[in-house]
Amino acid sequence: MYINVAQLLKEPTGSSRSFQIDESLGTDDINSVKGEVTLIRTNRGIMAKAEMTAGVTGICSRCLKPIDYDVNYDFNEECLPSVSTSEGLSSPDQTDNINIDESHMLDLSEIIRQYTLLTMPIKPLCRPDCAGICPSCGHNLNQGSCQCPSHAHDQRWSKLIHLGRESKT
Ligand SMILES: [Zn+2]
Ligand SMILES: [Zn+2]
Known part of the structure; x- marks a missing residue:
């Protein structure tokens, strides 16, 4: 899930772009993700604000039947370039997301995967009264x-x- 942010990185802080995401992942238990992502230029990198719906596969915790269901979540994550364009900036903390590569491609896959996994219920049910x-x-x-x-x-x-x-x- 790569988005080219070369142009946005040249724009002043506060500039923004919106994207629709609708992709099949097919990794882990996540089948697909869709939603809207807004990228906002910050002084250090790019803030990604997203409202997502992910289609996931799980197993009912009561009857063990395989089930497909949706989870909804939103997130705000600041994404930083792996190489600082201007000198003198302190290197980012280890906890920061470094997901803009040298060719200015922003990769949202890992953030989306993490949030989807966090949002998935620990004990999903095939139906509320299973x-x-x-x-x-x-x-x-x-x-x-x-x-x-x-x-x-x-x-x-x-x-x-x-x-x-x-x-x-
Ligand atoms: Zn069940
Ligand atoms: Zn029995």
């Missing part, structure tokens, strides 16, 4: 209940019924 799998027999409870005698779910119900009986007496 019933999961039976801990005893492994049956997918979204496809109906299994033959196992008791589940936490059932126990909760019997407790409620029990409480109901008590309140009547």
Whole structure:
């Protein structure tokens, strides 16, 4: 995901450009990313402001079914040139993003990959009310209940019924 920023780097601080991104990545669990990126010239480099939607692949944490879903996020990251054009500037900290190469190509791939991974839920669900799998027999409870005698779910119900009986007496 390279953007040529040679022209923008020659412009005064505050100059900006907007780009639409719509790309297939096919790396890790990220299928695609799309959104709008605004690049703003800063005194040190370029600030990338983005609003992204990434299509990702995961596994439902309850029933282990493979699922495709979208994550949304935005970020502001300052990107610095790998070679300083003017002398006397202190070298950037190690924590800064150095992703503008010698030929003035800005690479957003790594930033987008990092933010997508950070935004992905730790325990994704195929649907909010996924019933999961039976801990005893492994049956997918979204496809109906299994033959196992008791589940936490059932126990909760019997407790409620029990409480109901008590309140009547
Ligand atoms: Zn599920
Ligand atoms: Zn079961």
